[in-house]
Amino acid sequence: MKIAELTGDKPDSKNCDECPIRREAICSRCQPDELDLLDKIKVYRTYQKGETITYMGDEISHVGTLVTGIASMSQVMEDGRRQIMGILLPSDFVGRPGRSIAQYEIVAASEIIMCRFEIKAFETLLANSPTLGPRLLEMAMDELDAARDWMLLLGRKSAREKIATLIHTIALKSRSLLEINIDCDFQFTLPLTREEIADYLGLTIETVSRQLSALRQDNIITIQGQRQITVKDFGHLMNETGNDYSGNVLP
The missing domain is CATH 1.10.10.10 (Winged helix-like DNA-binding domain superfamily/Winged helix DNA-binding domain)
Structure with missing residues (x-):
């Protein structure tokens, strides 16, 4: 029996085809030339459990994809109360191209490896890629469905x-x-x-x-x-x- 893990070793940064989330990530439909362009702007970063990936209200400097690990997405009210808005799993996309300020706080719930892209470079590539835009839209619709499911889970x-x-x-x-x-x-x-x-x-x-x-x-x-x-x-x-x-x- 094979045991599934959401955490694991750092992927081979030189070969996107061997990435463990390649089939599910935003780059899943990219052609070889598009993967080459993504490879030039990507950087892997490891976050330790409990480390904040994005603070609510901060300027967005990077977007990216969870490669391994799990994160929580929450909003914090002025009096310190916190509401968990959802969880992020491997292959989920983090960040909003076209938006300058983060709307949520994202915290690593386990050790996380993230494939990150500087947002301006990613937005330029997004504008010229025939596959990234449609895939991002599809993932955004999936995220909307997940948010509705989370509302149902917490409320009913x-x-x-x-x-x-x-x-x-x-x-x-x-x-x-x-x-x-x-x-x-x-x-x-x-x-x-x-x-x-x-x-x-x-x-x-x-x-x-x-x-x-x-x-x-x-x-x-x-x-x-x-x-x-x-x-x-x-x-x-x-x-x-x-x-x-x-x-x-x-x-």
């Missing part, structure tokens, strides 16, 4: 549905990056502690532990140690998210 879902949704989301991303299609006994490493899961989902640590145990007792997942998760059946897990297979909320 039960604790069990929240935990199931998070596990399902991370498992699907891990499976997609590995380019495999299995529906049972898929094992991956959860890149978040239970405390972090509780913070992201608006739950207590005790509730997170209870719901993980309940999913395990119902033979939907198995847990080894603190973070090694095996999805016994994707269809069964999907049913626990509160959504049907078309993405609608079950009554």
Whole structure:
């Protein structure tokens, strides 16, 4: 059984074709000449867990793609209250071409490797590329769908549905990056502690532990140690998210 990881070694910076997120990232449809141009302006940077990638209100100097790791995206109110707006996983795009000020704070929830581009150079390439623009639009639409799903998760879902949704989301991303299609006994490493899961989902640590145990007792997942998760059946897990297979909320 292959174990999926959302963290890993630094990719080969000289060969985009061997990048672990090549199939899912903004460059997924680029032709060889476009990849050569991207290669000239890209820089890999590692962020440690807890390090801020982008501060809300700061000028945007770079955009880029998460290669490994996981990050949180949040907004902070004047009195210090924080609302998690979503999570970012490998292949997700960070930053807004055409916008000068960051609207969100992005913090590394694990060690992260990011493929970064200086924003002006990227915007120039974006304006002249036949593939980057359409792919960025497609990813923006996916991000909009994800934001709506996150609103539903925080506002309407039960604790069990929240935990199931998070596990399902991370498992699907891990499976997609590995380019495999299995529906049972898929094992991956959860890149978040239970405390972090509780913070992201608006739950207590005790509730997170209870719901993980309940999913395990119902033979939907198995847990080894603190973070090694095996999805016994994707269809069964999907049913626990509160959504049907078309993405609608079950009554």
